[in-house]
Amino acid sequence: MTSTTHTRDAAITALRELVGRSDAEFHEGQYEAIQALVEGRRRALVVQRTGWGKSAVYFVATLLLRRQGAGPTVLVSPLLALMRDQISAAERAGVRAVAINSTNAHEWSDVLAQLDRDEVDVLLVSPERLNNPAFREQQLPALVRRIGMLVVDEAHCISDWGHDFRPDYRRLRDLIAQMPAEVPVLATTATANSRVVADVAEQLGATASGPGEEAGEGVLTIRGPLARASLRLGVLRLRDSASRLAWLLSHLDELPGSGIIYTLTVAAAVDTARLLSDRGHAVRAYTGQTDTDERTESEAMLKRNEVKALVATSALGMGFDKPDLGFVLHLGAPSSPVAYYQQVGRAGRASDSADVLLLPGTEDRDIWHYFATASMPDQERAERVIAALGDAPVSTPALEAMVDIRRTPLELLLKVLDVDGAVRRVQGGWVATGQPWVYDAARYERIAAERVAEQQHMIDYEHTDGCRMEFLQRSLDDDTAAPCGRCDNCAGVWFPREIGAAATTAAAQSLDRVGVPIEPRRAWPTGADRLGVPVKGRIAASEQAGEGRALARLTDLGWGGALRELFAAGAVDAPVAPQLLAACVRVLADWDWDERPVAVVAMPSRSRPLLVDSLARGLAEVGRLPYLGALEPAGGGPAGQPGGNSAFRLAGVWERFSADALDIPVGPVLLVDDQADSRWTLTVAARALRQAGATAVLPFVLALRG
Known part of the structure; x- marks a missing residue:
């Protein structure tokens, strides 16, 4: 028996153990990748659609390499959800897999002891862990000396041209350069266009593979067609957020099985989940701000079909594995077809049919712009x-x-x-x-320009009259792209368009909800004393603000839209609009304060004096409270700009407000401003009012940022 025949026989046996089927066979390209790793000890890049079986390649290759006496595989994996699924898959094939991540620090010593005893086949680590000083200096050198194979999952994160670039992935180039040439390296991804493929291949080929070769030349790239025959794609354009939510209320139960409803912001996910739950739908919110244990529980509930959907941000993305996921729906479009393909790829992995529907929003471009600029150095x-x-x-x-x-x-x-x-x-x-x-200005300008182009491609996807799957494939430079015959453009609209009257009313009422709590600051920021602010530790109870209220967050689906227009760059300062004032009065009416305010005070606004003054006067008039005027700017007034950290924000407003000119009565005071961000302006102003005699200060603002 030849070596190649033996390798194939051993590989097919391992594959069947992994998937639990005695008749399982390799997909096209799977064995070729395994052979390149096990027999050729090569560096390989596998770009294949979600569900193709990329994990089977590295688990089978690991088993074969370990039988040859190789050390453990190090699998760099970007998300905890992905790690959990991969460990479960490994156990089915008899692969001993363990993880080192931020949630299991109590197990690290046991994991390291297992490694020392050679009882680990696969060690899963996050890219961030590679730069943890203790891990990098104490464990990584020994691991590199023993490593049997390096696997980089979701490898598109290496490339800053990709939609989900993570800087820590760039360090893998240095790690690869440290490894002996005979150690195989595998990178896998489902979402990469030609530019990203070339960039990742260059990282894998950090050192030349032979005389006269350039970096990356020795990398074997196995790329398959990205068409997903199980997905039925569609786009439904509705006029506003209320219409999209009303459609969802009307038709969520008609969508097949259980699935994911993606939103672009945390606030949208939370608001949508609340609306659906209030109307009797079994859903849960899932965002980057959700507690880790709650996220784990939600993933498990979705896999067991105990919820109809998770309403999620992109925090639920790479690696989440529910083969029978019935639908993926987007309230608002991701910023590129590549990102969209990655998210919809969660559906229909092991089923004949799954529904994918995009409900784009008019606010999508603004949200794309915010996230794109926030991520650029x-x-x-x-x-x-x-x-x-x-x-x-x-x-x-x-x-x-x-x-x-x-x-x-x-x-x-x-x-x-x-x-x-x-x-x-x-x-x-x-x-x-x-x-x-x-500073590589030219590089970042190119990246920014490419992101703008990708955003336009997403708009083009929404409006195309051609095949939608073919459009996505071409966006990922898949030259096998052809009409799918299933999407709304190929086969006709498959989703209902009508919206029930009751759903319209419920959605409108939900979006009209007002009032967001503003948590008061309880402690002074670290480092404030270095900036000339003589405070440390907790804020004295006698100087604290009380819990405040905002009309809404700027990112909210409902009143957030009106507020974004009000505070848009170049918007003219003007008195508060009647409908906005009426909404603010509703917030005050629902406010369960311990004691009613006895007076109203305004903040001295540099940018919107007419707005703040009219709002404060209007609330005072409706509440039949005395309006005492605005605090006086002191020491030249507030300094600095929005967006800095807490210590600098505090230093910019410290002792810059005076209540000396106001006749502050004994009792609670309502403090009115236009926006709250860091809350240090409100904190310092409340301190001045408390020192002037107010028994409590209740901040009220139109918009809460973040």
Whole structure:
């Protein structure tokens, strides 16, 4: 028996154990990838549609390599949900798989002991774990020496041309460069166009494979057709959010099986789930802000068909595996056909039919623009961070107070700078490496332009009169694209268009809901004392604001639209509109305060004095309360701009408001402003009012950001 024949026989046996079927056979390309890894010890990139069986390639290859005496496979996996599913799949094939991630720190010592005893076949780690100082310096070197194969799942994350770029994936190039040439490397993805494929291949070929070869030349790329015959695609354009929600209320139960309803924002997911639940539908919200245990529970409930749908942001994406998922519906479109293909690929993986429907929104472009700009590095900010670091480690909270960048964008920027070699994460925080760093403006301009083009492609998908599956395939540079015969353009509209009157009323009432709590600040921010603000620890109870209210969040489906127009760049300052004032009065009527306010005070607004003054006067008049006027700006008034971190925001407003000119009565005071973001303006203003005699301060704003 030849070596190749033996490998194939062993591989097919392992495959049948993995899938639990004695008649299972390889899909086209699966064995070729396994053979390249096991016999050729090559570097391979597999681009195949969701459900094709990419995990079978690396689990079978792992079993064969381990039998040859190779060390454990290291599987870099981006999401916890993906890790859980992969470990379950591995167990079915007798593959001993364990994970190291942020949720099982209590198990790390056991995992490392298992590795030392060679009792682990596959170690799953997140890309972020590769740069954890303790893991990188204590465990990774020994692991690299023993590694039998490296697998990079969802490899499109490597490419900053991709729709889901994660900076930590860029470090894999360095990891690959450290490994012996005979260690096979596999990258897999279902969502990559030609540009992303070329970029990923270059990362895999971090070192040349032979004399005269360029990086990436030795990479075997196995790419299959991306058509999904089980999916029935459609697009339904409705006039507004109320119509889309009303359609969903009318027809959710008619959609097959259980599925996923995707939204573009956290607020939209929460609001939609609440509306559907209130009307008797078994749904749950699933976002990046959902508690980890609750997310795990929700995934399990969907898999067991105990809910009709999860209403989710993109947090429920890569790797979630429910083979019989019956439908995927989008309230609002993702920003590119590539991203859309990735999400709809969750459906119909092991069934003959699944329904995929897009309900685009007029606000989609604004949301795309926000997320696109928020994820791009800024040169001035990057230089500020590098200048603030030296040889001594600085923690992220301490650095935040030094550079005036909020935690989330700061962490993303640090990752980009780390990958670029300008900073390095060490025990205790971050240090500067001293290596020269140049902002690659041309590269980021190209990426920004490509993202704009992809957004237009998504608009084109919505409006095309051609086959929708063919359109998605061509967007991913699949040259096998052909009409599917199933979508609404190929076979006719398959979804109902009518909307029930009761559903329309319910949706309108839900979107007309007003009132969002504003949690008061309870503690001063770390590092404020370094900026000349002499406070630390908890805010004295006698100086705190009470719980406030906002009319709505800017991202809300209902009143958020009107507020986004009101606060849009270039919008003219004007007195509050009657309908907006009436909605604010409803918020006050529903407010369950302990004691009714005795007076109204306005914030001194730099950008919208007419709006804030008229709102405060209007609320005072309706509530038959005295309007005391606005707080006086002190010390030149507030300094700084929105968007900084807490310490800088506090420093910009510290002791910049005075209540000395106001006759503050004893009792609660309603404090009125246009927007709340960091809440430090309201916190400092409330402190001034409390010191002037108010027994409580109840903040009220039109819009809550975030």
